[in-house]
Amino acid sequence: KAGVTQTPRYLIKTRGQQVTLSCSPISGHRSVSWYQQTPGQGLQFLFEYFSETQRNKGNFPGRFSGRQFSNSRSEMNVSTLELGDSALYLCASSLDGDTGELFFGEGSRLTVL
Amino acid sequence: QKEVEQNSGPLSVPEGAIASLNCTYSDRGSQSFFWYRQYSGKSPELIMSIYSNGDKEDGRFTAQLNKASQYVSLLIRDSQPSDSATYLCAVRGAGGTSYGKLTFGQGTILTVHP
Numbered sequence: 691k692a693g694v695t696q697t698p699r700y701l702i703k704t705r706g707q708q709v710t711l712s713c714s715p716i717s718g719h720r721s722v723s724w725y726q727q728t729p730g731q732g733l734q735f736l737f738e739y740f741s742e743t744q745r746n747k748g749n750f751p752g753r754f755s756g757r758q759f760s761n762s763r764s765e766m767n768v769s770t771l772e773l774g775d776s777a778l779y780l781c782a783s784s785l786d787g788d789t790g791e792l793f794f795g796e797g798s799r800l801t802v803l
Numbered sequence: 804q805k806e807v808e809q810n811s812g813p814l815s816v817p818e819g820a821i822a823s824l825n826c827t828y829s830d831r832g833s834q835s836f837f838w839y840r841q842y843s844g845k846s847p848e849l850i851m852s853i854y855s856n857g858d859k860e861d862g863r864f865t866a867q868l869n870k871a872s873q874y875v876s877l878l879i880r881d882s883q884p885s886d887s888a889t890y891l892c893a894v895r896g897a898g899g900t901s902y903g904k905l906t907f908g909q910g911t912i913l914t915v916h917p
Contacts, residue, residue: 721902732891732910733891733905735906737903738903740902746900746901746903748904780847789835789852790837790894792903792905793849794847796846
């Protein structure tokens with residue numbers, strides 16, 4: 691059974707640019723959550739999608755957005771990148787998002803210069 | 804006060820010893836508690852979940868929960884060098900606002916030396 695797949699794994703952007711990250715959940719999983727991980731703040735929740743609907747959102751500015759497609763694949767977008775957006779962005783899938791049993795992808799490491 | 808706090812590390816134990824990892828949380832309404840392990844350069848993986856007060860054992864791992872004290876712990880018996888990793892305590896609140904959302908502690912770095 692394939693795990694959670696995230697692309698790209700690494701990317702470098704400059705301030706002001708925008709970036710789109712992609713996540714394919716485990717087959718049959720309908721919930722996709724996104725987390726940001728930094729050395730200073732640890733793992734922080736961004737948002738969760740289920741059946742193409744955002745059901746939950748963390749305390750991040752509106753520059754951070756996401757969506758989910760009918761096949762459960764999800765994308766997140768960060769616009770007007772700032773240096774502080776440099777982080778590991780982790781996607782996690784679960785059957786229905788109603789437990790804390792999440793399966794994480796390997797992450798997309800974003801560096802903003 | 805942070806929502807989820809873990810004992811400061813790093814924690815170093817000899818091979819074969821018991822490693823004890825602790826976590827406290829602030830939200831009394833929290834319903835579900837998890838321990839994730841994250842190896843260096845890898846993503847977190849779930850190793851234990853606990854929902855009721857008391858102990859839950861899974862192989863060399865025992866999770867303990869005390870909701871009255873708002874305390875969760877993880878014991879690793881017969882620690883092995885392969886257990887060296889960062890251990891993340893995660894808490895899920897109650898209700899619909901918790902879909903997909905876990906609140907994580909900062910993590911405790913565990914090193915098991917031969």
